[in-house]
Amino acid sequence: RRAMSIRAKSTPVPKIALSPTHPKYEEINKVVSSHLLRLDERTETGADTWQCIAEDGELKVYKREIEENGMVVDPLKAVHTVTGITGHEVCHYFWDVSVRMDWEVTLDSSDAIEWLSEDTFVSHNVLKRVWPASTRDAVFWSHIRHVGGESDEDPNRWIVVNYSCDHPKIPVSNKFVRITMNVAMICQTIIEPPADGNITRDNIRCKISYTADVNPGGWAPASVLRAVYKREYPRFLKRFTQYVMDATADKDILF
Numbered sequence: 001r002r003a004m005s006i007r008a009k010s011t012p013v014p015k016i017a018l019s020p021t022h023p024k025y026e027e028i029n030k031v032v033s034s035h036l037l038r039l040d041e042r043t044e045t046g047a048d049t050w051q052c053i054a055e056d057g058e059l060k061v062y063k064r065e066i067e068e069n070g071m072v073v074d075p076l077k078a079v080h081t082v083t084g085i086t087g088h089e090v091c092h093y094f095w096d097v098s099v100r101m102d103w104e105v106t107l108d109s110s111d112a113i114e115w116l117s118e119d120t121f122v123s124h125n126v127l128k129r130v131w132p133a134s135t136r137d138a139v140f141w142s143h144i145r146h147v148g149g150e151s152d153e154d155p156n157r158w159i160v161v162n163y164s165c166d167h168p169k170i171p172v173s174n175k176f177v178r179i180t181m182n183v184a185m186i187c188q189t190i191i192e193p194p195a196d197g198n199i200t201r202d203n204i205r206c207k208i209s210y211t212a213d214v215n216p217g218g219w220a221p222a223s224v225l226r227a228v229y230k231r232e233y234p235r236f237l238k239r240f241t242q243y244v245m246d247a248t249a250d251k252d253i254l255f
């Protein structure tokens with residue numbers, strides 16, 4: 001049977017709900033497009049030079065070792081395929097700040113400080129301290145968007161981007177070292193329709209691509225940081241996808 005992607009049947013989601021006159025409009029569109037382009041280029045060439053740091057079933061986590069001014073800024077990417085959930089569901093729960101602390105174990109707190117539009121908000125996040133480094137915080141906008149699916153060949157995808165920004169409410173203080181990040185979760189739903197045409201969660205799979213470029217913002221021992229990444233990213237992907245499976249199991253499928 002040929003796997004085909006699901007087309008959203010609901011009302012089309014506007015390209016961006018944020019007004020074109022909003023000061024962040026261009027930045028958000030640019031960052032979202034660059035993530036989609038990066039993903040497309042990756043699948044086309046397949047010429048990746050990444051080092052695999054974890055593999056567990058369908059989950060694979062890769063990194064590239066890069067240091068800038070003595071600071072580890074290893075780009076990280078992961079791919080995963082999970083049965084029973086859709087890309088819309090995965091992206092929704094990754095984006096929804098009201099459930100973030102239900103699955104996040106690397107944060108001490110996460111608070112929305114401003115809503116820019118119904119699909120975009122800015123949050124302040126305090127990370128758990130990793131000995132012997134100082135406590136970090138992060139301020140970033142989170143944007144969710146439905147992309148494509150306009151023709152059968154055009155993949156129907158959902159994307160969430162978490163991208164660092166400044167915010168007057170939370171200036172950099174001497175309490176925390178400010179980390180910066182560019183994180184994207186891109187998902188595609190694959191459906192294998194059963195003979196009777198009645199699609200259940202057994203017939204759907206979600207292909208997830210997650211990328212994280214994080215700058216620790218200040219000194220942190222490279223070996224500790226790399227050990228944290230190696231342990232925490234696979235743990236995050238397993239824990240988070242399990243969270244989505246549990247949260248949606250008894251709900252109607254959100255295509």
Ligand code: 6CM
Nearest residue numbers: 106130133162183216220221224225232233236
């Ligand atoms: O993407 C993830 N979570 C999002 C929030 O819901 C958001 C990420 C926020 C924090 C990312 C932290 C990366 C770890 C940085 C460690 C720096 C500590 C320095 C001290 C070490 C010696 O996009 C999931 C993030 C999963 C992280 C493992």
